Amino acid sequence: MQVGxxxxxxIGGTVGKLWVRAGHSILFSSRHPEQLAGLVVAIGNNARVGTIPEAAQFGDVILLSVPWTGVEEALAAAVLLDGKILIDTTNQFTSNGLEQLPDGMSASECNARRARGARLVKAYNTLTAGFQAESAGCSGPERVVMPYAGEDADAKRIVAGLITDSGFEPFDVGGWTQAHFIEPPRRPxxxxxxxxxxxxARALLSQLTGRNKLKE
Incomplete structure (x- = not known):
């Protein structure tokens, strides 16, 4: 699969490397693509560098991995997102802490509204890049869950396959109502x-969804 x-x-660099190892073709981009040459040389085949618009055009799937305050700019630069699967790794951190969103709205839903036309799935946002690099590929009971959330069933199916390819166990927590289960802040x-x-993960989700029903 082609991923921009x-x-x-x-996060973007780490996940991209894992996908290249699995045989996917990756186009890495940023506001300064000239700074990514070393990354691509280190990865080797199936990796290339381009601009943000080129990444959006290249990918069957797009991974969005920018700071929260840069989401609007990145989406505007990407342009060609209509109908494309957009994996959102962002978390709502700003220089003043977590951004306050409207009551009941997850950061995932907020970005889905901003990326109109894209088929957004939240994933790869719960663990640090270093931990993802170290834990990818574990097997058996040690295999680490990568939770994801979204409203588009077909997009989620494709993202689940990419999660598997990157060495994690895909775990669907639900749609936008449940997406805040995988978003900050960190809590017990x-x-x-x-x-x-x-x-x-299954036991935890059962507990969390049960609590949610009690609040309704």
Whole structure:
């Protein structure tokens, strides 16, 4: 599969490397693509560098991995996102802490509204780049869950396959109503910032969805 990466820093660079190892073709991009030459040389075949618009045009799937404050600019630069699957790795951190979103709205839904026409799936946002690089490819009970959320079932199916290819166990937490389960802040018995295997993730989601129903 061809994947365009918009924002090739820690998360974008790490996930892109994992996908190249799995045989996918990756175009890494940023506001300064000339600074990415070393990354591509280190990765080797199936990796190339381009501009953000080139990444958006190249990819069947686009990975958005920029700071929260740069999301609007990156989406505007990408342009060609209509109908494309957009994997959103961002978290709502600003220089003043977490951005306050409208009551009940997850950061995932906020970005889905900003990226109108794209088929957004939230993923790769719960664990640091360093941990993802170290834990990818574990097997059996040690295999690490990568939770994801979205409203488009077909897009989620494709993203789940890419998660598997990157060495993690895909775990669907639901749609936008449940997406905040995998978003910051870090808190006890949550997904953000925590390493879970599949059995633990299933038990945790059952607890969280049960609490949600009690609040309704």
């Amino acid at each position: 990466i918009v924002g090739s820093g820690r 018995r949550a997904f953000y910032g925590e390493e879970w295997n599949l059995d633990t």
